[in-house]
Amino acid sequence: MGKRLIELRDVSKEYDGDLALDHVNLYINDGEFLTLLGPSGCGKTTMLRLIAGFIMPTTGQILMNGTDIAKVPPYKREINTVFQKYALFPHLNVFDNIAFGLRIKKTPKDQIEQKVEAMLKLVNLEGYGKRWIDQLSVSSSGWPSPGLS
Ligand SMILES: Nc1ncnc2c1ncn2[C@@H]1O[C@H](COP(=O)(O)OP(=O)(O)OP(=O)(O)O)[C@@H](O)[C@H]1O
Ligand SMILES: [Mg+2]
Known part of the structure; x- marks a missing residue:
């Protein structure tokens, strides 16, 4: 134990x-x-x-x-919550949503890129980092996103 x-x-x-x-x-x-x-x-x-x-x-x-x-605020607790309902930042793209916690922790930029890419790969979303969060579903309208090369 x-x-x-x-x-x-x-x-x-x-x-x-x-x-x-x-x-x-x-x-x-x-x-x-x-x-x-x-x-x-x-x-x-x-x-x-x-x-x-x-x-x-x-x-x-x-x-x-x-x-x-x-007295420890939520962002300083080493606890993460995966919410039952939609809890993404609508003003950030997929990459920046994933990177958010790492940026708060002041992780070096190259490590953030590495980790975010690894997470995207893990969930079969490699190359989708620049999309807006509402542009991942095949049924969503308005894609490709302006940021997607
Ligand atoms: N923000 C709130 N203001 C007032 N009452 C609340 C609030 N959040 C929860 N409650 C009440 O507290 C009790 C526990 O709610 P809670 O959401 O923790 O239950 P739960 O076990 O997560 O339920 P569920 O399985 O439906 O998600 C309920 O009676 C609920 O109505
Ligand atoms: Mg509940």
Whole structure:
């Protein structure tokens, strides 16, 4: 078993007085694959948003590697969220959407290019970096994009 990576200690969350999470205690160990399963409205997304730092708990603590991360903003937490719904930047092309997090982390430019190209290749979208995000589907209108050579 890996070391304790994320810990929720007695975490509750209320939205306008309505209790969404009620004193949750949970460990997530390093290398562990964890699935949250439960009926709609049971608080799965609330828990993920708390861990990512998009919302704050009403009570309790969230720890990462043993340290309370209450004051750490989402972009400084080493936590990534793949959203259920569309969460791309519409003003950035495919390449810049993928590169966004790496730029925030101040990754060197040549490494960003390498990593973005590798990701595009991984998902069979090599050469599509300059397209706008709404120009990837074969059914989308208006392509080729102005940026595509
Ligand atoms: N921003 C919000 N404001 C007020 N109430 C909210 C808000 N977000 C969630 N809730 C309420 O908190 C409870 C938990 O919602 P949450 O979205 O975390 O559930 P979920 O398990 O992710 O559901 P689903 O399976 O439908 O995605 C629900 O009662 C929901 O109505
Ligand atoms: Mg949800």
